Amino acid sequence: MKLDKSERRSILVFAILFVLLVLVFVYTVFTWRMDNTQEFVTSITKEDRTKKGENNEDINIFVAMTQKESWPGTDADGKSTIGAEYDGVIFNNSGKNIVDWSMTIYMPKNKNGEPIPGTFDSSWNGEYTNNGDNITFIPADYLNVIPKNEEKTYGFVMYAGTNLDFSEFEICGYYRTILPEYPGFWIATVGFLIWLTWVVAWAVMDARARKLKKQKAHDEKIIEETMQVFANFIDAKDEYTKGHSTRVSFYSQKIAKRMGMSDEEIKMIGYMGLMHDCGKIAIPDDVLNKKGALTEEEREIIKEHTTRGGQMLENFTSLPAIRDGALYHHERYDGKGYPQGLIGKEIPLYARIINVADAFDAMNSDRCYRNRLPKNRILSELRNNAGTQFDPEIVEYMIAMYQEGKI
Numbered sequence: 591m592k593l594d595k596s597e598r599r600s601i602l603v604f605a606i607l608f609v610l611l612v613l614v615f616v617y618t619v620f621t622w623r624m625d626n627t628q629e630f631v632t633s634i635t636k637e638d639r640t641k642k643g644e645n646n647e648d649i650n651i652f653v654a655m656t657q658k659e660s661w662p663g664t665d666a667d668g669k670s671t672i673g674a675e676y677d678g679v680i681f682n683n684s685g686k687n688i689v690d691w692s693m694t695i696y697m698p699k700n701k702n703g704e705p706i707p708g709t710f711d712s713s714w715n716g717e718y719t720n721n722g723d724n725i726t727f728i729p730a731d732y733l734n735v736i737p738k739n740e741e742k743t744y745g746f747v748m749y750a751g752t753n754l755d756f757s758e759f760e761i762c763g764y765y766r767t768i769l770p771e772y773p774g775f776w777i778a779t780v781g782f783l784i785w786l787t788w789v790v791a792w793a794v795m796d797a798r799a800r801k802l803k804k805q806k807a808h809d810e811k812i813i814e815e816t817m818q819v820f821a822n823f824i825d826a827k828d829e830y831t832k833g834h835s836t837r838v839s840f841y842s843q844k845i846a847k848r849m850g851m852s853d854e855e856i857k858m859i860g861y862m863g864l865m866h867d868c869g870k871i872a873i874p875d876d877v878l879n880k881k882g883a884l885t886e887e888e889r890e891i892i893k894e895h896t897t898r899g900g901q902m903l904e905n906f907t908s909l910p911a912i913r914d915g916a917l918y919h920h921e922r923y924d925g926k927g928y929p930q931g932l933i934g935k936e937i938p939l940y941a942r943i944i945n946v947a948d949a950f951d952a953m954n955s956d957r958c959y960r961n962r963l964p965k966n967r968i969l970s971e972l973r974n975n976a977g978t979q980f981d982p983e984i985v986e987y988m989i990a991m992y993q994e995g996k997i
């Protein structure tokens with residue numbers, strides 16, 4: 591499939607947009623992955639414990655531990671101790687889910703600054719390990735995730751020489767985010783949907799335009815071939831001028847191109863050239879192909895091929911200019927032509943071009959009663975009749991092309 595310039599430009603724009611969307615998506619996924627693999631560590635002190643609250647943006651995680659009830663007892667060495675239930679809560683105020691977390695609970699210190707020894711009696715919701723200085727808490731599987739704005743509880747029963755006031759904690763874990771939380775995800779997704787809609791719409795319209803273009807080319811071919819067949823009929827009628835219409839069409843197009851006309855105009859003048867002598871079909875053969883000199887009356891009959899041609903093409907409304915070529919191609923620039931004696935620019939431009947091409951072919955072709963005229967003779971005829979028979983500007987184009995050997 592051959593692509594034209596605008597199609598190539600569209601595809602380039604689509605490709606650039608696609609690459610940009612992919613870059614946005616890749617960047618978003620990368621940021622998301624990074625956010626999910628970075629471990630956080632948060633220390634919570636006694637002061638932080640009272641800051642719980644969804645609206646408190648200063649604190650991401652709230653941790654507290656309170657003593658529920660206590661009772662006297664003795665330890666294994668027979669020393670008197672205090673047994674107590676310590677209930678804890680951890681609240682996730684971070685706005686993101688927390689996963690794979692663990693917590694360090696620092697043992698309270700005595701007045702000498704030493705950690706107070708304690709012994710576990712029982713515990714729940716995870717594993718607790720006391721190394722003397724602190725307790726490591728690994729939550730049970732069902733507590734592994736703390737959804738945002740939710741809390742989990744933990745706790746144990748511990749024996750110690752005194753009531754314990756747990757006030758220092760350290761949480762570590764991972765924030766778990768989901769892709770739709772990132773603006774880049776939506777920019778890439780919505781952008782891609784718009785992009786896809788755009789590409790599909792463009793492809794449909796392009797396919798339709800291609801079909802129309804193909805149809806148009808086919809229609810033009812039919813017109814062109816029909817015109818050529820008619821031109822063959824016309825030229826077959828006049829045995830002196832075989833191939834004349836085709837050549838006039840060719841020269842007229844060359845002049846039009848040299849004058850800088852558009853492709854459409856050049857095509858039109860080509861059709862006009864093919865049809866310019868169609869009126870000859872209505873002229874009796876014995877007059878048209880008469881050997882020897884014509885009488886005045888016979889000359890007038892032949893001149894009628896212009897008006898007859900104009901009448902024949904009157905109904906050709908889809909290409910109305912074609913009629914002008916047939917009707918006015920024997921008008922002269924000085925007003926002495928026929929059938930209407932139009933002067934100068936009154937004669938339609940296309941007809942003035944055909945007039946020059948027609949005369950040039952008459953001089954440049956062999957006829958059964960004479961050979962083609964020599965080049966210098968043709969040039970001098972063209973020059974001498976500029977402004978009288980021919981439009982002086984148009985004939986200059988013809989002269990230039992002929993001198994350059996382009997026709």
Ligand SMILES: [Fe+2]
Pocket residue numbers: 866867895919920948
């Ligand atoms: Fe003619």
